[in-house]
Structure formats: C-alpha cells, structure tokens
Amino acid sequence: MRWSQTYxxxxxxxxxxxxxxxxxLLLRAGYIRKLSSGxxxxxxxxxxxxxxxxxxxxxxxxxxxxxxxxxxVLCPAEVWQESGRYNTVGKEQMRMKDRHGHDMVLCGTxxxxxxxxxxxxxxxxxxLPLNLYQIQVKFRDEIRPxxxxxxxxxxxxxxxxxxxxxxxxxxxxxxxxxxxxxxxxTRAGLDVVKVxxxxxxxxxxxxxxxxxxxxxxxxxxxxxxxxxxxxVANVEKATFRLDEKDVKEASLEQAVPVxxxxxxxxxxxxxxxxxxxxxxxxxxxxxxxxxxVAALVRGxxxxxxxxxxxxxxxxxxxxxxxxxxxxxxxxxxxxxxPVGLKDVKIVVDPLVAEMKNFIVGANENEKHLLNVNxxxxxxxxxxxxxxxxxxxxxxxxxxxxxxxxxxxxxGNTFMLGTKYSEALGAKFLDADGKEHxxxxxxxxxxxxxxxxxxxxxxxxxxxxxxxxxxxxxHVHLIPISxxxxxxxxxxxxxxxxxxxxxxxxxxxxxxxxxxxxxxDADLIGLPVRITIGDKSLKDGKVEVxxxxxxxxxxxxxxEISKAVTDILERLN
RNA sequence: CGGGGUGUAGCGCAGUUUGGCAGCGCGCCUGCUUUGGGAGCAGGAUGUCGGAGGUUCAAAUCCUCUCACCCCGACCA
Numbered sequence: 001m002r003w004s005q006t007y008x009x010x011x012x013x014x015x016x017x018x019x020x021x022x023x024x025l026l027l028r029a030g031y032i033r034k035l036s037s038g039x040x041x042x043x044x045x046x047x048x049x050x051x052x053x054x055x056x057x058x059x060x061x062x063x064x065x066x067x068x069x070x071x072x073v074l075c076p077a078e079v080w081q082e083s084g085r086y087n088t089v090g091k092e093q094m095r096m097k098d099r100h101g102h103d104m105v106l107c108g109t110x111x112x113x114x115x116x117x118x119x120x121x122x123x124x125x126x127x128l129p130l131n132l133y134q135i136q137v138k139f140r141d142e143i144r145p146x147x148x149x150x151x152x153x154x155x156x157x158x159x160x161x162x163x164x165x166x167x168x169x170x171x172x173x174x175x176x177x178x179x180x181x182x183x184x185x186t187r188a189g190l191d192v193v194k195v196x197x198x199x200x201x202x203x204x205x206x207x208x209x210x211x212x213x214x215x216x217x218x219x220x221x222x223x224x225x226x227x228x229x230x231x232v233a234n235v236e237k238a239t240f241r242l243d244e245k246d247v248k249e250a251s252l253e254q255a256v257p258v259x260x261x262x263x264x265x266x267x268x269x270x271x272x273x274x275x276x277x278x279x280x281x282x283x284x285x286x287x288x289x290x291x292x293v294a295a296l297v298r299g300x301x302x303x304x305x306x307x308x309x310x311x312x313x314x315x316x317x318x319x320x321x322x323x324x325x326x327x328x329x330x331x332x333x334x335x336x337x338p339v340g341l342k343d344v345k346i347v348v349d350p351l352v353a354e355m356k357n358f359i360v361g362a363n364e365n366e367k368h369l370l371n372v373n374x375x376x377x378x379x380x381x382x383x384x385x386x387x388x389x390x391x392x393x394x395x396x397x398x399x400x401x402x403x404x405x406x407x408x409x410x411g412n413t414f415m416l417g418t419k420y421s422e423a424l425g426a427k428f429l430d431a432d433g434k435e436h437x438x439x440x441x442x443x444x445x446x447x448x449x450x451x452x453x454x455x456x457x458x459x460x461x462x463x464x465x466x467x468x469x470x471x472x473x474h475v476h477l478i479p480i481s482x483x484x485x486x487x488x489x490x491x492x493x494x495x496x497x498x499x500x501x502x503x504x505x506x507x508x509x510x511x512x513x514x515x516x517x518x519x520d521a522d523l524i525g526l527p528v529r530i531t532i533g534d535k536s537l538k539d540g541k542v543e544v545x546x547x548x549x550x551x552x553x554x555x556x557x558x559e560i561s562k563a564v565t566d567i568l569e570r571l572n
Numbered sequence: 573c574g575g576g577g578u579g580u581a582g583c584g585c586a587g588u589u590u591g592g593c594a595g596c597g598c599g600c601c602u603g604c605u606u607u608g609g610g611a612g613c614a615g616g617a618u619g620u621c622g623g624a625g626g627u628u629c630a631a632a633u634c635c636u637c638u639c640a641c642c643c644c645g646a647c648c649a
Binding site for chain 2: 450
C-alpha cells in the first residue's frame with residue numbers, strides 16, 4: 001500500500017484523553033479514533049491488525065474443529081428472560097424497544113442466542129459434539145469504559161460455544177479450545193498464562209482466564225502464583241491454606257467493653273490498644289439484594305467481594321451506606337461488631353473461626369469489645385472463605401507460598417455445564433433413548449483488546465513495535481526523496497518484488513522530509529524498515545533495519561527478498 | 573451512581589482569579605528555498621469560547637440550569 005493512497009492520520013502530540021501508553025500510541029499513530037466514551041472507530045491500519053489477528057484466530061479455531069457462523073447483535077428480550085439472565089446481567093446490557101414496542105437487547109455475549117439456535121435441531125447424541133464460533137461486535141454498557149480498546153463499550157470478540165453429550169467428551173472439547181488458545185496467542189507473539197478464575201455472571205462450574213502479564217497500570221487483574229507448584233489463579237478466585245501457626249488453643253477470657261474514643265479503623269484501633277492487626281476482626285456490612293450481611297475477616301486481611309457474593313448467592317452486593325450501618329448496628333461506621341446483631345446474616349471467614357479472644361466493634365459509638373469468641377458471644381450463619389489471597393499465603397495444593405503479578409485478560413474459557421441448555425431446553429437423546437441436557441462450554445477472545453494489550457509489552461519511546469504476525473504491514477519502505485528518480489525507481493521495484501512474495505509493504509511515497517518519515521515509521525511500528533538513499537544506492541545497496549534493532553544492514557538490490565524474509569523469520 | 577477534574581481553531585494549550593479587540597505552539601493552504609531523524613523565510617485560512625437561560629453598557633470570564641469527556645471506586649473480554 002502506498003501511503004498516499006491510504007489514510008494514516010498520525011499526530012505529533014499526545015492526546016489528553018489517553019492515559020495508557022498503548023492507547024496513546026494507537027491514537028497518535030493513526031490506528032483508532034474515539035467517537036464517544038468507550039466507542040472507537042478502527043482506521044485502515046487498525047482494520048488490518050484486526051484482520052491479521054482474526055485470521056490467526058479463525059485458522060486455529062477451524063483446525064480445532066470449530067465452525068464459524070455469524071449471529072445477530074440484536075436479540076429479543078424473551079430469550080434472555082428464558083435463561084433467567086435478563087434479571088441478573090444488570091445495567092451493562094443495552095436494552096431498547098423496536099417500533100412495535102417489543103423489548104430487545106444488544107448482546108454482550110451469545111449463550112442464549114446460540115442455545116436457541118441449536119435447541120430443537122440437535123436432537124441426538126450422534127449430532128454431537130459441536131462447536132460454533134463467531135468473530136463479531138459485542139456491546140456492553142460498561143459502568144466506566146477506559147483505556148481505549150481495553151475496556152470499550154463496543155468491541156470485537158471471538159466467542160465460541162461447545163456442545164457435548166458427555167463429561168468425557170466435554171473435557172476433550174475444552175482441552176481442544178485451551179490448546180487452540182495457546183497456539184493463537186503464541187502466533188500473535190504473546191506469552192500468556194492460563195489462570196483459574198471466577199465464573200461471574202456467566203455461571204457454570206469452572207473457568208479459566210488467559211492473561212498477558214504486564215508491569216504497567218493496564219494490568220487490571222492480580223494473578224496469584226505458587227512458587228513451588230503450577231497453581232495459578234486470579235486473585236478473585238484464589239484460595240489459600242490456613243497457616244497452622246494461626247491455630248492456637250487458649251482459654252476463653254471474659255468479654256469486656258473498652259472505650260476507644262475517636263478510633264474507628266483497624267489501623268487506629270490496633271495502635272490505640274497496642275495489639276497486632278491480626279488480633280482484631282473486621283466486621284464489614286453489605287447489602288445483599290437489600291438484606292444486610294455482616295462479613296467477618298481478620299484485621300490484617302482484605303475481604304474478597306467475589307467470594308462473598310458467591311457465598312451469599314446475591315445478585316446485587318453493595319457495601320452498606322453509612323446511614324444503613326447506623327440502622328443495623330446503632331453505631332456510626334467503624335464500631336460494627338457481630339455481638340448482638342439482629343436480623344443480620346453473619347458470614348465468618350475460616351481464619352476468624354480459628355481465633356480466640358479477639359477484638360471487635362461493640363455496636364456502640366467509640367467502644368470496642370475485647371475477648372470475643374464465636375459460639376459463646378455470637379453465632380456464625382455461614383463459615384466460608386471470604387478473604388482475599390495475598391502475597392506470602394500458603395498454596396492450597398503444596399507447601400509453596402504465593403507471589404503476585406498483574407495481567408490483562410485476553411481470553412477466557414467457561415465450563416458452563418447445563419445451565420443454559422436446561423434453562424432453554426436444549427436436550428438430546430442418548431443411545432438408550434434417554435433425554436439429557438447438552439453440556440456446554442463458552443470461549444472468548446478479545447479481538448480488539450488483545451492487540452492493544454500487546455502494545456503494553458511491545459513499544460518504546462519512539463512508538464509501537466508490533467509482533468510480526470499482527471503488524472498491519474511487514475515492511476515500511478522509505479525513499480529519502482521522492483524527487484530523486486533513481487530512489488523512486490528502486491523503491492517501486494522493491495515494492496513490487498516484496499508484494500509478489502507475499503510480504504506486506506507500506507510504501508511511504510510522500511514528498512516530505514525524511515525526518516518526518518522516520519518518525520512516523522517508528523511510531524507506526526512495522527517490524528522491518530527499508531530505507532533508500534543516495535549514500536548506499538550509489539553502491540547498489542539499500543538499508544534494511546528491524547524496528548527492534550538499532551543497526552542497519554546494507555543489502556544489495558537482488559538480495560532484498562531474502563534479507564527481509566530472513567529478518568522476519570527471526571523476529572517475534 | 574458517588575468523589576475529583578476538563579470543555580476556547582484539526583491537535584496541544586494560555587486567557588477565567590480582577591468582565592473591556594479571542595490568543596500562542598503545532599498542523600493546514602500559497603510561494604520560494606530546503607531534503608538522511610518532526611526544515612527556513614514570506615504570506616494566508618480556520619472559532620456557536622460545549623449548550624441554554626440570566627446579570628451587565630459590555631460575558632470565554634460572573635450567576636443558574638444542562639450536556640459531553642477524562643481520572644478514582646463498584647462492573648467486566
């Protein structure tokens with residue numbers, strides 16, 4: 001492609017709207033433009049990146065036996081009502097009425113649609129397994145879109161859905177997808193890790209996420225690693241083993257109230273009473289679908305909201321507002337405790353269950369209770385892990401310890417079980433003529449998110465450095481002067497030759513100054529640059545340089561193709 | 573939704589405190605010169621100062637309402 005024939009609006013200065021390097025670069029290098037909050041337009045370069053990545057996805061999905069289809073973005077509300085998710089997805093689902101007044105939704109995912117498609121048509125175990133996928137626009141009305149394509153409201157996703165007749169068959173289907181995912185990300189030049197994750201609103205039995213590990217603030221997920229075994233999990237999901245050191249036998253002492261004037265936080269109470277944080281218990285009040293819940297975690301621990309949500313089975317879980325806290329505990333925020341609470345579900349973390357003679361709020365202003373004990377002073381309605389795992393915790397599978405890293409989720413796989421097939425009536429007959437719901441899985445890859453995520457790893461001060469397989473073009477061809485006939489002639493020849501052997505070339509045929517072209521080339525980030533100038537051309541040579549490397553190679557004109565393919569061969 | 577912030581030329585911003593000709597840099601257009609890392613000179617075009625209402629002789633500036641966008645939190649590929 002000739003520069004003069006395409007549309008690459010590069011910008012000299014950074015855009016104020018962008019926080020992340022990757023977002024900044026996509027805007028500056030002329031890949032994307034914003035239309036509205038969380039809604040982006042893909043310009044020609046981005047379009048090519050999307051196509052290249054999509055093609056990799058498509059090839060690997062196809063070779064894993066999945067079949068490409070395209071489903072609608074719009075969907076009648078009844079389908080979502082039937083699965084039950086109409087009431088649970090929340091406000092991120094965009095809803096509207098058509099001209100006849102029918103309720104419609106914009107799909108953020110397609111479990112309902114695809115299940116509706118196959119039910120009634122898949123009747124026999126002989127028709128299974130089946131895996132259908134699409135690469136298509138999704139819409140989610142995110143509470144807070146941010147980071148450009150990383151968390152847009154409209155985005156492109158590859159979503160696949162598997163249908164199996166047995167658990168054994170499903171396990172194979174799932175593994176095929178996991179294997180395909182690793183091949184996809186590897187081809188795109190990205191190292192990802194597979195981590196255990198929460199199933200969230202998707203429901204189902206288990207799930208994994210594919211994470212690109214990054215050191216930047218773009219890493220929205222915290223990932224827990226065991227330093228000894230292969231246990232890896234999203235912090236939302238991670239469980240850990242109780243440290244035996246924390247289990248102590250002690251005689252129960254008399255509970256006593258103590259004045260704690262003006263000290264409300266764990267930090268303040270601990271230093272006021274001169275005791276370690278882990279002798280205190282935090283009582284956190286939440287409203288689970290408008291019913292109060294008290295969550296008790298040890299003073300040195302953070303609450304894991306996802307675990308609490310799962311434990312309570314709540315659809316909406318929100319921290320109680322100060323006035324609600326007052327109503328529940330008769331005390332201002334900071335003095336809540338489990339003793340004497342009425343009509344409040346008390347959820348106790350196992351770490352707390354092991355504690356003796358601990359300190360809690362007294363449900364009275366500026367007072368705490370010392371030497372409180374479970375059973376004697378209050379009863380737990382539920383004892384379940386609700387603590388956030390943290391660095392140094394003990395691995396649940398071995399005697400290793402946890403460390404943490406940050407990552408960007410670029411893909412996920414869900415074991416859905418029969419949640420959707422049962423709700424929507426997708427059933428098959430087995431060899432004995434018995435009816436069963438189909439076992440399903442769903443598998444997503446963020447097609448627009450992934451390339452931007454890649455840039456969080458692959459860029460430098462001068463611009464983008466694309467992995468070769470998702471770069472919009474392979475080669476950036478720059479004649480120093482378009483007024484110089486010999487240079488132009490050479491450039492034309494190289495352009496034709498490389499195109500012929502399937503190397504994608506962006507030919508900067510602008511009549512501008514070379515400095516501008518070099519700056520734009522670095523910004524756009526194609527893997528290989530070929531420069532044609534009088535210095536080397538008088539010896540019948542041109543300069544070939546990899547974006548990642550600083551040294552140039554002088555290459556004779558008849559060896560260009562080989563030089564370029566050699567460099568591409570060794571690049572990521 | 574809560575908290576914080578910003579809207580002025582295509583982009584980046586100053587001007588708002590203390591009301592008085594709407595500016596700067598980059599980009600864009602024309603001409604000449606220049607051509608190996610964002611050129612120089614000369615000339616030129618470009619504004620609903622986010623919007624509506626109000627105060628005033630006079631509003632980008634003060635007041636009221638409103639919209640959009642960004643950042644922090646809850647949501648999520």
